[in-house]
Amino acid sequence: MSQKLNRAAIWLDKLTANAPRMAGLCASVQVADGTVDGKAARFITVVPDENNHYPRAKGGEVGLLEGWTLAKVVSETIAEDAEKSEKRAIVAVIDVPSQAYGRREEAFGIHQALAGAAAAYANARLAGHPVVGLIVGKAMSGAFLAHGYQANRLIAFNDSGVMIHAMGKESAARITLRTVEALEKLAATIPPMAYDISNYETLGLLSALLDIASPEAPESADMDKVNAALVTAVREARTDNTLKNRLNAKNRHSSALVRERMRAAW
Numbered sequence: 001m002s003q004k005l006n007r008a009a010i011w012l013d014k015l016t017a018n019a020p021r022m023a024g025l026c027a028s029v030q031v032a033d034g035t036v037d038g039k040a041a042r043f044i045t046v047v048p049d050e051n052n053h054y055p056r057a058k059g060g061e062v063g064l065l066e067g068w069t070l071a072k073v074v075s076e077t078i079a080e081d082a083e084k085s086e087k088r089a090i091v092a093v094i095d096v097p098s099q100a101y102g103r104r105e106e107a108f109g110i111h112q113a114l115a116g117a118a119a120a121y122a123n124a125r126l127a128g129h130p131v132v133g134l135i136v137g138k139a140m141s142g143a144f145l146a147h148g149y150q151a152n153r154l155i156a157f158n159d160s161g162v163m164i165h166a167m168g169k170e171s172a173a174r175i176t177l178r179t180v181e182a183l184e185k186l187a188a189t190i191p192p193m194a195y196d197i198s199n200y201e202t203l204g205l206l207s208a209l210l211d212i213a214s215p216e217a218p219e220s221a222d223m224d225k226v227n228a229a230l231v232t233a234v235r236e237a238r239t240d241n242t243l244k245n246r247l248n249a250k251n252r253h254s255s256a257l258v259r260e261r262m263r264a265a266w
Contacts, residue, residue, distance in 0.1 A: 008137060011136050012047075012093050019033055025073065036230045041091055042089070042091070054104060056102035062100065063099065064113045066113075067110065068113045072120075087127060089129065090124055090129050091131075092132070092134065094144065095135075095136050098141045098143055099146070122150045132152065132234060134148075141167055153208075154207060155206065156197050157197070157215050169183060169195065208229045208233065
């Protein structure tokens with residue numbers, strides 16, 4: 001396997017203290033277990049693989065193999081924790097430039113692979129797993145929808161190398177028959193069009209926007225800042241899940257009372 005590091009791979013190493021990678025997966029999906037807030041957590045990322053079986057996914061894109069592998073890993077995590085009172089946190093470490101666009105991908109059902117990944121993350125959240133998306137690089141197109149967007153909380157670096165958007169600037173310019181410069185001028189007054197990560201915070205879609213001194217060579221202060229943000233996000237997600245469970249239990253109890261009264265009336 002020939003593989004170059006992207007930001008997600010760098011941060012996966014740092015956040016898991018170079019823990020062993022889960023075996024038996026495709027080379028472009030890396031999974032390692034670590035801790036958040038002193039408790040077990042699973043970290044998942046998509047990385048470049050120059051020898052990818054599907055060439056459109058060589059640069060860290062999320063394609064057929066990646067989508068199904070993400071779905072497999074997250075689903076297995078849910079199953080492993082099914083009987084546990086407290087579910088592991090799942091952290092999606094995100095630097096994905098795009099979904100994999102190609103004729104083979106479309107023919108073989110990339111939409112199903114990416115939907116499988118998105119559904120698995122959503123199922124994890126609904127099962128009580130705190131799910132956090134840590135955006136350290138690009139979070140683009142269907143790749144982001146499949147890997148990270150279903151999280152309880154999203155954290156991003158306040159850095160020029162971080163982008164969240166439906167497509168890259170050049171692609172958007174081609175489709176809209178505008179120049180990149182023209183799109184950037186529009187983005188100054190229309191926040192959803194902007195590639196500047198701070199606009200995502202303005203829209204209320206981030207739980208934390210972090211100023212990281214060295215995104216590609218994290219220092220101890222950077223690590224402390226990210227770890228603290230993860231702890232906060234996981235604790236908030238657990239609180240959300242607890243409140244949701246209490247509300248669901250209350251609703252079930254109320255429904256049971258209504259049914260009992262209806263039976264008594266008949």
